[in-house]
Amino acid sequence: MKTYDIVVIGFGKAGKTLAKTAATKGKSVAMIEQSPKMYGGTCINIGCIPSKTLIHASETQLNFSEAMTRKSEVVNALNKKNYHNLADEAKIDVYDAKAQFKTEHEVALVNADNEVEDTIRGDVVVINTGASPVIPKIEGISTSKRIYDSTGIMELSSQPKRLVIVGGGYIALEFASLFASFGTEVTVLERNEHVLTNEDNDIAAQAIQDLKDKGVQIVTEAETKAIKDQDDETIVETSQGQFHADAILLATGRQPNTDLNLDAVGIQLGDKGEIKVNPHLQTAVSHIYAVGDVKGGPQFTYVSLDDFRIVSDHLLGEGQRTTENRGDIPYTVFIDPPLSRVGLTADEAQAEGYTIKEGKLPVNQIPRHKINADPRGLFKVVVDAQTHRILGATLYGAHSEELINLIHLAMKQGTTYDVLRDMMYTHPTMAESFNDLFKI
Numbered sequence: 016m017k018t019y020d021i022v023v024i025g026f027g028k029a030g031k032t033l034a035k036t037a038a039t040k041g042k043s044v045a046m047i048e049q050s051p052k053m054y055g056g057t058c059i060n061i062g063c064i065p066s067k068t069l070i071h072a073s074e075t076q077l078n079f080s081e082a083m084t085r086k087s088e089v090v091n092a093l094n095k096k097n098y099h100n101l102a103d104e105a106k107i108d109v110y111d112a113k114a115q116f117k118t119e120h121e122v123a124l125v126n127a128d129n130e131v132e133d134t135i136r137g138d139v140v141v142i143n144t145g146a147s148p149v150i151p152k153i154e155g156i157s158t159s160k161r162i163y164d165s166t167g168i169m170e171l172s173s174q175p176k177r178l179v180i181v182g183g184g185y186i187a188l189e190f191a192s193l194f195a196s197f198g199t200e201v202t203v204l205e206r207n208e209h210v211l212t213n214e215d216n217d218i219a220a221q222a223i224q225d226l227k228d229k230g231v232q233i234v235t236e237a238e239t240k241a242i243k244d245q246d247d248e249t250i251v252e253t254s255q256g257q258f259h260a261d262a263i264l265l266a267t268g269r270q271p272n273t274d275l276n277l278d279a280v281g282i283q284l285g286d287k288g289e290i291k292v293n294p295h296l297q298t299a300v301s302h303i304y305a306v307g308d309v310k311g312g313p314q315f316t317y318v319s320l321d322d323f324r325i326v327s328d329h330l331l332g333e334g335q336r337t338t339e340n341r342g343d344i345p346y347t348v349f350i351d352p353p354l355s356r357v358g359l360t361a362d363e364a365q366a367e368g369y370t371i372k373e374g375k376l377p378v379n380q381i382p383r384h385k386i387n388a389d390p391r392g393l394f395k396v397v398v399d400a401q402t403h404r405i406l407g408a409t410l411y412g413a414h415s416e417e418l419i420n421l422i423h424l425a426m427k428q429g430t431t432y433d434v435l436r437d438m439m440y441t442h443p444t445m446a447e448s449f450n451d452l453f454k455i
Contacts, residue, residue, distance in 0.1 A: 017108075019045045021330075022122055022137030024114040024275065027056030028319035029306035029326070030143030031101060036327055038106035045135055046101050047114045047124065055097030057145050057308070058316035061166040065090050066189065069169065070349055073196035079174035082197070086169065110135075114144075115276040119300050139302050139330060142290060143319075146269040146308035151181070155242035161249040162242065162263045165190070175199055175262035179251050181239050183210040185348045187266035188226065192350040195229045202258050204237040204251070215360045217375075218393050218411045222354055225391055229351065234258075271309045287311055294337035295329045296322055313344050343407075345423045347416040352378075352392050355419035358407025358426060361397050370400045374432075374455040378412035381448045387413050394452050396422070396432070403431035414445040421446065 020042040023030040034044045053060050065086045072082035102109045110133075112124035117134060124133045148164040156162060163171070165186055178194050180187045183205025191201045203210070210233060211219035223233065237255040242263065251258045271289045282298045282305075283291045289311030296304045306322035308314045321341055328336040345357035364371045378384050378392035392412025398405050408422045425435055436453035440446045 016121070016134055016136050017045075018136040019043045019108075019138070021045070021139045021141065022047065022135060023141045023143060024122070025049075025056070025143035025145060025307070025309075026054050026097065026101075027143045027145050027307045028058060028316045029323040030141055031056065031097060032320065032323040033141060033306075033327055034101055034107055035104065036323075037331065038101075038104045040331060042106065044107045045110060045137065046107060047110045047112055047122065049111075049113045051098075051111060052094070054094045056143075056316070056319075058319075059093045059097060060090055061169070063316060064093060065169050066165075066193070067349060070189070070193050070196075070351075073193060074351075079197045083169075083171070116279045117276075119280045119303065139304070141326065142275065142298075142303065142305040142309055143307050144272040144275065144309045146271050146314060148265060149268040149270050150265060151239075151267050153181075153239050153242060155244070156265075159242045159244050159249055159263070161244060161260065162265060164265050168262070168264045171262065175260070177248075177260045178202070178262050178264060179204065179249075179258050179260035180264045180266055181251070182266035182268070183207070183233065183235070184266060184268070187264070189349050190264055190266065191231045192226060192229065195226075195231050196351060200230065200232075202232045202234060202260075204239055204253055204255075204258070205233065205235045206238050208235055210235065211354075214354065214356065215362075215395055215409045218354065218395060218409050221391070221393055222350060222411055225352070226350065269308070269314060271311065273309065285311055292338075294325075294339045295334065296326050296338065297329075313346070315344070315346060318344060342427055343423065345419050347419065349416070352389060352411065352413050353416045354409070354411045355415035356407070356409045357419055357423045358405070359397055360407060360409060361395075364397050364399075364406045369406060371406065372398050372400045372455045374398070374452045376448055376452040378448075380451070381412075381445060383443045383445050383447070384413070386443055387445075389413050394448060396452055396455075398432045398453075398455065403433055404429065405432050405435075412445070418445060418448075421449075 022045045023034050024047045026048040034046050038044050068086045068089045101107045115123045117123050120136050123131045126132050177200045180203045191203050195201045237253040239253050241252040243250045249260050285291050290305035292305050292310050304326050307319040325336045343358045347355040361373050374396040376394045379390035384390045394410045396408040405426045432453045435449045
């Protein structure tokens with residue numbers, strides 16, 4: 016039985032980065048990946064990279080077919096690059112297999128026929144198996160030939176004229192905006208009363224209106240009851256009536272991939288099926304770690320990267336980094352225009368007892384909007400009136416996905432809002448909006 020210093024299960028961001036880092040420090044590493052299509056992880060192959068490539072393609076006037084070709088080229092190149100980044104490293108062995116725990120240190124390598132081909136041993140084992148789409152229990156869902164998850168919808172060979180999206184979360188809205196950009200008639204079915212319920216009310220209202228102006232129909236309080244294929248279309252039956260589609264996207268959440276025979280080692284799961292971990296990302300078995308989406312929490316590749324930093328520091332460094340000291344996590348919803356956020360909204364800050372000041376700037380008051388030919392959007396920021404520390408920001412508008420990182424950096428460093436207000440920025444840029452946004 017071959018023994019490694021570290022066995023990594025899953026080729027995602029945290030796992031692959033830890034594997035490479037450990038190998039360069041002289042550690043022997045095994046990387047186990049169930050599917051060659053997933054070299055590099057979810058983000059590169061079926062997540063943010065392909066979806067954002069398609070979004071960018073829609074903005075540069077490529078048609079649907081051209082966009083799909085461009086997406087495939089990008090994904091294939093990155094998949095190949097990620098494979099060789101590890102496989103060509105002398106201290107790393109890459110195994111194409113499904114992993115199953117036998118003991119706390121032993122992992123069986125299972126082939127496509129569900130046969131154990133080999134067993135390897137790891138002094139440390141890192142679980143990085145990600146998450147997969149939740150498939151709801153809806154009549155007809157298992158037999159319909161026009162149903163796709165977020166992976167399958169990006170493999171379509173032709174553009175649907177009518178797309179119905181079941182679910183109204185961030186992934187649903189990103190795909191709604193994307194397909195509407197290509198001219199598809201899009202209907203979003205949300206079972207709750209509203210979408211974007213976690214966002215600032217003013218900004219959520221603008222974003223919803225912009226989606227509607229783009230042609231996206233958002234139907235709330237719509238419980239999907241059945242899906243029925245006809246000869247040339249599919250009918251989606253809901254509590255709000257029937258909707259006709261050429262394709263249906265299921266965007267009803269994601270669940271951790273934990274089919275690893277965890278019972279054999281006593282690893283515990285949480286209420287949502289996630290692997291329970293401590294602040295150092297150790298499971299109930301101290302030498303087994305869980306990183307990325309499989310451990311629950313925000314499902315972003317940069318969170319996975321920070322998980323790598325925590326585990327790497329714990330194994331190879333001083334052990335000072337934890338999930339408790341990494342601070343606020345920014346995010347962007349890549350609708351059109353993008354909606355980005357970090358920290359607290361005004362309502363949340365006041366609920367926590369802060370005395371606040373709030374800055375508010377419509378994008379149509381930023382000079383750069385004339386060059387962008389895009390006046391849509393609203394920037395808002397919340398600060399502590401007593402300490403001048405920035406508590407949060409929600410930026411809805413062009414280039415917000417870049418700007419939010421500047422505000423996050425200021426928050427992380429304890430920079431007061433007046434520093435951003437009084438800085439000199441190049442012109443004409445969206446960043447110079449901070450001169451006015453922080454004038455509070």
